């Protein structure tokens with residue numbers, strides 16, 4: 778008799794487990810949050826699937842690992858509607874040369890070495906300005922001013938992000954100096 782009792786208890790347990798699985802099973806197999814570029818107007822096929830640094834994530838997605846908000850003012854109208862990130866305009870390798878969607882402006886090369894080299898001020902004729910420093914790059918990102926204090930074209934959004942995120946973005950621009958994929 779005892780045997781039948783424990784058998785019934787066993788079957789009962791299995792039934793309870795089955796019901797629980799039915800009720801909550803869908804909670805388990807859920808795919809994790811995939812980290813990748815948000816789908817934006819300018820899709821970036823070369824965007825990495827996983828980001829090696831917070832700076833890289835910000836560059837491609839305008840989101841921070843810290844969860845702190847990254848916002849912007851200005852930029853073209855489509856940015857206001859769909860959002861966007863540095864890579865949408867400056868390209869996945871930071872070399873620019875891409876016409877900003879729906880404007881007549883071409884986004885410049887923003888690799889660190891280009892921005893900070895002495896020749897940088899020769900590229901634009903009368904737009905000449907001294908080379909960038911880390912602090913001046915950060916000012917360009919947040920206030921939209923070139924090293925001479927001249928406002929950048931309004932197609933360049935004015936960004937708002939934490940100091941740490943700004944540091945991470947500039948650190949990322951430094952990694953773009955090498956060949957793709959190399960630090």
Ligand code: HEC
Pocket residue numbers: 835836852853856861862863864865866867877882883884885886887914917918923928929930931932933934936946
């Ligand atoms: C909607 C397009 C767009 C996006 C998005 C964008 N930029 Fe720009 N950016 C531009 C354009 C266009 C210029 C050139 C403005 C000018 O020459 O007056 C520029 C200029 C700059 C400059 C100054 C370069 C120079 O030669 O003076 C820096 C630095 C820069 N961007 C960094 C960034 C970073 C970092 C991000 C992402 C957080 C970003 N930009 C996102 C369009 C964009």
